[in-house]
Amino acid sequence: MKIVKIETAKVNIPLVTPFKTALRTVDSVNDIVVRITTDDGQTGFGEAPPTAVITGDTHGSILSAIEEFIAPAIIGMEIENLDGIMKKLHGSIRKNSSAKAAVDMAVYDLFAKSCRKPLYKILGGGRKEIETDLTISVNGVEEMVADSLKAVSQGFRILKIKVGKESKMDVERIRAIRQAAGPDIKLRIDANQGWSAKEAVKIIRTLEDMGIVMDLVEQPVNAHDFEGMKFVTSQVYTPILADESVFSPEDAIRIIRERTADLINIKLMKTGGIHEALKICAIAESYGMECMIGCMLESKIAVSAAAHLAAGRGIITRADLDGPSLCREDPYIGGPVFDGSRIVMNEDPGMGISRVEAFCD
Known part of the structure; x- marks a missing residue:
């Protein structure tokens, strides 16, 4: 070929x-x-x-x-x-x-x-099915609560809560969602670099003192503020996930060795694809640091590739692959089945996508 x-x-x-x-x-x-x-x-x-x-x-x-x-x-x-x-x-x-x-x-x-063979089997075999969270965009408290309850009614058991735009309101956003959604729904908090290190510690500690359990807090500080992230990680109980701070295998080694974060978020758009992402997986495996697989604002093609990687590598224990669920349409045929929170891997060769509307004459 x-x-x-x-x-x-x-x-x-x-x-x-x-x-x-x-x-x-x-x-x-x-x-x-x-x-x-x-x-x-x-x-x-x-x-x-x-x-x-x-x-x-x-x-x-x-x-x-x-x-x-x-x-x-x-x-x-x-x-x-x-x-x-x-x-x-x-x-x-x-x-x-x-x-x-x-x-x-x-x-x-x-x-x-x-x-x-299907791609996920080439990448290590593993799981036939994975579970993704659903992103709740940052808005007013009432709108975010309504969006969270709608997601739960659709079968999502893990919510990724976007914060960091107005730090003074973030505690109330998370508290209200936790109260409305109940204790059985996992909450992942993503500040998208929106807090300072001191703000992050104050906010996370306040939530912890309120008894609000969070699965993780993602990229609380600026991507280049490694010292700030390390400070946050050392001062709170909630696991801290490095996202924008990790583009390369070298970044992953630095995060792990300096104990800057507890978890690493792998995104194919940061690594440059599967080839380099596999290197980060190998590094994480050697140090025993769990990873999450994430995506940018992507449709089914790119998210399918990420899903195949997640299904193939055991060190990836969390998935944030909700891109297709956020889209109003699906202009593709084939590939993994995205059924709400469930992603079921295809068994036909490759990623399984057989038709892309943009290339149809």
Whole structure:
């Protein structure tokens, strides 16, 4: 199987409700999709969101990186030469992690197809089914409570609560949601870098003193404030998850060795795809640090790739893969089944996605 063509297209999928965090407000998934075709007619798919506030990637930069640098570097290569392709892919251009991720997942899709196995089995086997949380956007207290109760009524047992935009109200947001949702619903709190270290300790301790149990608090401080994150981690009982602070295997080693956080959030758009994410998994496994698999504002293609990784690696014990649940439509055929909180892996080869509307004539 030799790569003969790499194509790009845009998708625009409206969201059920606006996605609001401490960093941005978004009304639709507006991503770049990739299709790689081989000389025997097989196709593999990938996706990249332009998350400029986190990765620095825009529509223009993603398209340029793929069309001008990555594609010329790997067209003509054999899919079976996976390590060689990844070396060329990552050496073709610096940074541009989202563009690399889109091409990486399309290559892995094709590699698994060449082995005639679903991707998650190529990545280690493991679980047939995983459970995801659902994100509750940061809004007024009453709206967030209503959104949380709606999610629970839909069968979600884990809620990811966005905070960090107005720190003075964050305790009340979390307290009200806990009271309304009840003690059996897991709460994951995501500040998206919105607090200072001292604010984070004060808020988390206040919630702990109120008897509010949280599964974790994600990225409470600025991504580059490693000392601040370490301070928060050492001062509270609730596990702290490093997200925007971890892009690379080197970042993961630093977080673990310096005890900056208790958990690591792996996102393919930060790592540049599955290849580098597997390195972070191996590092985490060697140190015994559990990971969560997350996503940006992505649709089913990219989230499917992340789900396959999660199903294949046991060190990934938590999943934040609610992108398809946030979308109003699904312009794809095949792949894992996203049924509310349940993600059931496909058993056909590769990621399982057989049709992408953006590439249909």
